[in-house]
Amino acid sequence: MGTFCVVDMSPRILSEDQSEALEIFGRQISLRLQAVVQRRALEQALAEKERASAGLRASEELFRAFMNASPFLSYIKDAAGRLLFYNRSFAKRFGVSEYAWLGRTDEQLWSRKLTKSVRTHDLEVMAGGKMVETEEHIRNSDGSVSSLRSFKFPCHDSAGNVLLAGVAVDVSEEVAHQAELERYHRELEDANDQLRKLAVTDELTGLRNRRSFEERLVMEFSLARRRKRELSVLLIDVDDFKTINDRWGHAAGDEVLRRLGMILRTTVRLPDLPARYGGEEFVVLLPESGEESAMGLARRVMQRVATEDWENQPLTISVGMASMNELLENGFQLVELADEALYAAKRAGKNRVMVHSG
Numbered sequence: 001m002g003t004f005c006v007v008d009m010s011p012r013i014l015s016e017d018q019s020e021a022l023e024i025f026g027r028q029i030s031l032r033l034q035a036v037v038q039r040r041a042l043e044q045a046l047a048e049k050e051r052a053s054a055g056l057r058a059s060e061e062l063f064r065a066f067m068n069a070s071p072f073l074s075y076i077k078d079a080a081g082r083l084l085f086y087n088r089s090f091a092k093r094f095g096v097s098e099y100a101w102l103g104r105t106d107e108q109l110w111s112r113k114l115t116k117s118v119r120t121h122d123l124e125v126m127a128g129g130k131m132v133e134t135e136e137h138i139r140n141s142d143g144s145v146s147s148l149r150s151f152k153f154p155c156h157d158s159a160g161n162v163l164l165a166g167v168a169v170d171v172s173e174e175v176a177h178q179a180e181l182e183r184y185h186r187e188l189e190d191a192n193d194q195l196r197k198l199a200v201t202d203e204l205t206g207l208r209n210r211r212s213f214e215e216r217l218v219m220e221f222s223l224a225r226r227r228k229r230e231l232s233v234l235l236i237d238v239d240d241f242k243t244i245n246d247r248w249g250h251a252a253g254d255e256v257l258r259r260l261g262m263i264l265r266t267t268v269r270l271p272d273l274p275a276r277y278g279g280e281e282f283v284v285l286l287p288e289s290g291e292e293s294a295m296g297l298a299r300r301v302m303q304r305v306a307t308e309d310w311e312n313q314p315l316t317i318s319v320g321m322a323s324m325n326e327l328l329e330n331g332f333q334l335v336e337l338a339d340e341a342l343y344a345a346k347r348a349g350k351n352r353v354m355v356h357s358g
Helices: 016-053 060-069 088-094 112-128 172-200 210-227 241-248 250-267 291-307 331-347
Strands: 073-077 083-086 132-139 145-156 162-170 231-238 273-278 281-287 317-323 353-355
Touching: 016 162, 016 172, 073 088, 112 132, 112 145, 112 162, 145 172, 172 210, 210 231, 210 273, 210 281, 210 331, 231 241, 231 250, 231 291, 231 331, 241 250, 250 273, 250 281, 250 291, 281 291, 291 317, 291 353, 317 331, 331 353
Parallel strands: 317 353
Antiparallel strands: 073 083, 073 162, 132 145, 145 162, 231 281, 231 317, 273 281
């Protein structure tokens, strides 16, 4: 069917979710190949059965010998739905002798719901004079349910009476495989959704990652320059984060980043995009926000950080802010200006907001 290859220019170790997604995909391909082989075998067997059926008119003994040797469930009914013949495969499927059901009608053998469906198909075949293909679900003698693909077609006896002939193929395994394929397809879709989410989301904080932020930055910068709109960036760094890790451990440091991500997510406006920029640095993209609006958000974030009940020690942050100007050629320069302002805040004593003045 072809080759599926995943290539990455950088060496990496697949995550558990990614490995599981690839395994699911592989199993899906394997099952599809099995289904194709079985379907082709079934089609070939049906074709052989059709060719062989033409020779059955030669004699009744040849007809019975062939039908009883056939692996397919075969039967003949009269116009009233009474069974006139069924082969050994049919008898074995339903746990009866070769003659026990002769003369019985559909109403005597099946449930009311199934009888109505079966009779509708039977009458359609005899009235229309053409083959009808149906799929029926029959309860076996052991209580299990089989899926049968039934091919019904009209035939005539020596007196010219219209009879109903049927050949049923047990497709229970195919139906089960199809259900399994659909389940794997759903699992693969779920895995793909998870992969798409992971591709743009920082796993620790739940915020967008740097890649996602930069893609949005390019778009917003182009839009702001084209439509003469305001655009600002906040670059945020946790003060003395290394000290937190060294004193309280990396788990405590991760918890600080998670909670800071939550503060950003619940403080920014709906159009704003908070993201984890890397390490203990966060960034917020503020479309249609100038210096005054951006400073207001920076102060609200700092206030939230100051009033938050931190587990081990009080936390402070430094913030650098930069806004759009006509000299900028791209959004990354805007981030660079915010980064310069951030370093100015660090040099000025930390725990403050600095605006790029250039």
